[in-house]
Amino acid sequence: MxxxxxxxxxxxxxxxxxxxxxxxxxxxxxxxxIWGTYHLYVGEEATAVGACAALEPTxxxxxxxxxxxxxxxxxxxxxxxxxxxxxxxxxxxxxxxGSMHIADISTGHLGANGIVAGGxxxxxxxxLASKLREDGKVTLCFFGDGAANTGTFxxxxxxxxxxxxxxxxxxENNQYAMSAPVNKFTAVKNIADRAASYNMPGVIVDxxxxxxxxxxxxxxxxxxxxxxxxxxxxxxxxxxxGHSKSDPRVYRTREEEEEWKKKDPIKxxxxxxxSEGVATEEELKKIDEEVVKEIEEAYQFAVESPEPKVEDxxxxxxxxxxx
Amino acid sequence: xxxxLYIEALAEAIKEEFERDPNVFMxxxxxxxxxxxxxxxxxxxxxxxxxxxxxxxxxxxxVGAGVGAALVGMRPIVEIMFSDFMMDxxxxxxxxxxxxxxxxxxxxxxxLVIRSPMGSGTGAAAQHSQSLPAMFAHIPGLKVVMPAxxxxxxGLFKAAVRDDNPVIFFEHKLLYWTKGEVPEGxxxxxxxxxxxxxxxxxxxxxxxxxxxxxxLEAAExxxxxxxxxxxxxxxxxxxxxxxxxxxxxxxxxxVLIVEDDNKSYGWGAxxxxxxxxxxxxxxxxxxxxxxxxxxxxIPYNPKLEGAAVPQVEDIIETVKAIFxxx
Ligand SMILES: Cc1ncc(C[n+]2csc(CCOP(=O)(O)OP(=O)(O)O)c2C)c(N)n1
Ligand SMILES: [Mg+2]
Numbered sequence: 001m002x003x004x005x006x007x008x009x010x011x012x013x014x015x016x017x018x019x020x021x022x023x024x025x026x027x028x029x030x031x032x033x034i035w036g037t038y039h040l041y042v043g044e045e046a047t048a049v050g051a052c053a054a055l056e057p058t059x060x061x062x063x064x065x066x067x068x069x070x071x072x073x074x075x076x077x078x079x080x081x082x083x084x085x086x087x088x089x090x091x092x093x094x095x096x097x098g099s100m101h102i103a104d105i106s107t108g109h110l111g112a113n114g115i116v117a118g119g120x121x122x123x124x125x126x127x128l129a130s131k132l133r134e135d136g137k138v139t140l141c142f143f144g145d146g147a148a149n150t151g152t153f154x155x156x157x158x159x160x161x162x163x164x165x166x167x168x169x170x171x172e173n174n175q176y177a178m179s180a181p182v183n184k185f186t187a188v189k190n191i192a193d194r195a196a197s198y199n200m201p202g203v204i205v206d207x208x209x210x211x212x213x214x215x216x217x218x219x220x221x222x223x224x225x226x227x228x229x230x231x232x233x234x235x236x237x238x239x240x241x242g243h244s245k246s247d248p249r250v251y252r253t254r255e256e257e258e259e260w261k262k263k264d265p266i267k268x269x270x271x272x273x274x275s276e277g278v279a280t281e282e283e284l285k286k287i288d289e290e291v292v293k294e295i296e297e298a299y300q301f302a303v304e305s306p307e308p309k310v311e312d313x314x315x316x317x318x319x320x321x322x323x
Numbered sequence: 324x325x326x327x328l329y330i331e332a333l334a335e336a337i338k339e340e341f342e343r344d345p346n347v348f349m350x351x352x353x354x355x356x357x358x359x360x361x362x363x364x365x366x367x368x369x370x371x372x373x374x375x376x377x378x379x380x381x382x383x384x385x386v387g388a389g390v391g392a393a394l395v396g397m398r399p400i401v402e403i404m405f406s407d408f409m410m411d412x413x414x415x416x417x418x419x420x421x422x423x424x425x426x427x428x429x430x431x432x433x434x435l436v437i438r439s440p441m442g443s444g445t446g447a448a449a450q451h452s453q454s455l456p457a458m459f460a461h462i463p464g465l466k467v468v469m470p471a472x473x474x475x476x477x478g479l480f481k482a483a484v485r486d487d488n489p490v491i492f493f494e495h496k497l498l499y500w501t502k503g504e505v506p507e508g509x510x511x512x513x514x515x516x517x518x519x520x521x522x523x524x525x526x527x528x529x530x531x532x533x534x535x536x537x538x539l540e541a542a543e544x545x546x547x548x549x550x551x552x553x554x555x556x557x558x559x560x561x562x563x564x565x566x567x568x569x570x571x572x573x574x575x576x577x578v579l580i581v582e583d584d585n586k587s588y589g590w591g592a593x594x595x596x597x598x599x600x601x602x603x604x605x606x607x608x609x610x611x612x613x614x615x616x617x618x619x620x621i622p623y624n625p626k627l628e629g630a631a632v633p634q635v636e637d638i639i640e641t642v643k644a645i646f647x648x649x
Contacts, residue, residue: 035446035624036446096448100447101449113450114448115408116380151381177379178352179356180379185378308624313617
């Protein structure tokens with residue numbers, strides 16, 4: 001592997017952080033501590049981590065309603081994320097946004113989105129700005145298979161295609177948009193096939209293989225940074241749990257879920273790290289334990305944090321001059 | 324009469340309209356085996372699978388295709404999963420559905436129903452919680468209704484499906500699990516008629532959708548203060564039943580308007596102006612009061628979220644203040 005051990009272990013740790021963060025989120029919801037809805041990312045950890053590993057800290061991402069994984073992979077603070085889920089003033093959105101709206105401008109994260117495909121034109125615009133300002137930044141746009149069927153997907157990818165924008169459109173095809181199976185709701189077999197319409201490369205990757213994701217995104221990011229234009233990447237993966245907090249999953253079988261769970265991206269990566277002698281079991285175990293501690297600390301921070309004040313309800317509606 | 328949930332009454336109306344007219348069908352996301360995000364079509368699949376057209380996530384084209392099917396004689400019902408997502412379809416609502424009749428000199432008609440849940444109170448934050456009926460009521464060519472009770476939702480839904488115009492049909496999410504009496508079988512609640520939900524002589528509260536329920540609760544509590552509140556359920560924003568409102572105001576001389584939408588440029592301002600422009604003006608013995616949502620996007624934190632729209636306590640306090648009671 002050409003990546004340094006440090007980077008590989010960073011990738012492993014990020015994936016474990018995402019998994020543990022999501023399991024904690026689910027636990028807190030079941031304890032009635034999370035008020036709104038949330039969309040768990042379990043099973044898709046390799047896509048966010050592989051993609052963000054190929055970005056510079058100053059590059060931008062746009063995220064989706066299923067955004068915790070992207071946010072963690074881009075480098076956000078677990079404490080402030082957890083505080084946001086609990087609606088606290090110390091959260092990324094000061095308790096105003098919740099799970100679906102976490103943004104972290106300090107790590108180039110332009111925001112999760114409650115609107116499916118909401119981030120696609122926004123990513124296009126951020127990339128246009130980079131082109132106009134020649135700032136050398138690349139924008140990576142996360143979106144789902146469902147989002148690929150919106151009108152703005154077509155409009156945005158065409159614009160990026162004609163203007164050769166420094167953007168990577170990264171589709172996380174987790175096989176379903178809520179209850180809608182991708183093969184019944186998308187006229188082409190692969191979403192990446194659509195790239196031909198926009199005169200950009202279309203690449204399909206195994207979304208449960210973090211290194212394969214990394215390689216494909218790295219190539220696309222390098223192209224974009226050199227001014228060679230956008231790429232559409234489709235990562236095939238699977239969400240293990242329901243679409244959102246209450247979903248009995250009547251639209252798919254438990255057998256299908258079990259098949260995908262066998263392809264657990266974290267387990268696969270751990271096995272690879274061990275078999276190739278990159279890390280020892282003790283090293284991985286130590287990381288796992290560190291993460292458990294970090295999640296616990298994030299939780300404590302969130303619980304102990306104050307709520308926003310009702311008097312401040314109208315704060316942040318408008319930007320104040322000089323802010 | 325049987326007691327039913329709002330959501331059951333609505334489902335009943337949908338199924339009865341499916342049975343009544345072969346041209347009626349429904350389009351939307353996840354409305355098949357999943358039963359819709361709020362479960363309105365739960366259990367309709369597979370019996371009505373030919374009537375339930377499941378779509379990709381394509382709000383603009385869902386509504387646009389609804390307009391097209393309506394033009395050629397179908398009576399489509401479009402479900403938009405959250406009314407916030409209607410913003411993606413505004414072109415086909417505002418520039419197409421609302422105007423095709425007029426622009427073509429009466430040749431075309433668009434018998435389309437767009438039904439959609441609205442409102443806060445579920446922790447879904449700013450892009451899944453808005454109440455925007457006033458925005459649509461501003462557009463000539465659209466009819467806008469927002470039933471508050473199980474009885475009204477069934478009757479108004481049938482009226483909407485049978486109407487030859489585009490009707491925007493708003494269902495406040497917190498109403499789905501409320502109960503009320505619903506007759507078996509076919510009946511219509513006409514679009515454009517307000518309803519006196521509670522008679523009283525001291526003050527008229529004019530409310531719509533969820534605020535009707537909150538106003539009725541407030542009215543019960545205000546009885547203990549010796550204030551006899553009349554509650555008018557506006558039911559339909561467009562067309563607006565000025566007559567029922569004016570008659571009530573002439574009787575009581577005092578008005579509080581309670582809307583769930585944010586207050587600025589809200590429908591309450593229109594109601595207020597209709598009162599002021601009418602004969603009722605001379606009967607007013609106190610300035611008309613309005614309670615509406617705060618002019619903010621709906622926040623996530625539950626305390627902030629609750630404070631963003633008028634609650635029962637706010638209504639009680641405002642009425643007491645009108646009567647000089649603190
Ligand atoms: C414009 C819009 N339409 C519908 C929804 C409701 N909704 C939220 S997520 C979702 C499915 C999205 O599927 P996909 O893009 O594949 O992402 P995934 O949930 O699978 O990660 C739907 C229909 C929405 N939030 N926004
Ligand atoms: Mg999906």
